[in-house]
Amino acid sequence: MDSLARFIDLPVVADPRGNLCVAESNQHVPFEIKRVYYLYDVPSQSARAGHAHYALHQLVIALSGSFDVRLHDGQREERVTLNRPSRGLHIGPMTWRDIDNFSSGAVCLVLASEHYDEADYMREYADFERQARLRLATST
Template sequence: MSAELSKFIDLPVVSDPRGNLCFVESNRHVPFPIERVYYLYDVPSGSIRAGHAHKALHQLLVPVSGSFDVRLHDGRLEQTVTLNRPNRGLHIGPMLWREIENFSSGSVCLVLASTHYEEADYIRDFDEFLTQARA
């Protein structure tokens, strides 16, 4: 994965015979303040989530359970990465088109976001995104 499009962030794990514990702290493990948390689950087979870009928002996607692919596009380059480790997140910055697909059965995608929901921050049309990204 090129550093141009995104960055993997390995999260701290406390190992214990009773099970592992992974934690995330705002502005420490994640390079932005966490203002919103949500998760995707029970995604039907063949479905694609996201399909948009953000003008300013930063996100960390964490595969809490199972696996999924994240396809990223910066207006020039496209790359796909697979997330399948619950202690490794993918930091996605502004002006990257993202699509999340190939969800395994029982997968959960946790998203930590840098701002509250703001519809004005979304670019939902790919052609409009390309125009803005290439400007």
């Protein structure tokens, strides 16, 4: 069974003075990066995200600390832990995501394929489920 998202290991240039990690559009990241944002100081019992996108691709990276990402495509659900700054999780369109279980000091970096567009968001899970069912019905 295919995974709902895929891990991307980013190149690391190791150096005794400190490591350098690279993420370039259409090279290491499978889309053009049009927006970058990050979450930090998230209380450990809080959850973020809680939405899906019609068209947006994202690469989610734990720059510091760790957190879990719960993914759902309308049929299947999986949970992954991000805890390495050189490994990102590529989440494509029509995948619901919740991010939780933030460790102390966690920083979640997100590279996005598009500029912010509220019309691209599905913020109600019931709306997402309807769209997912429609997509499955038209693809069979």
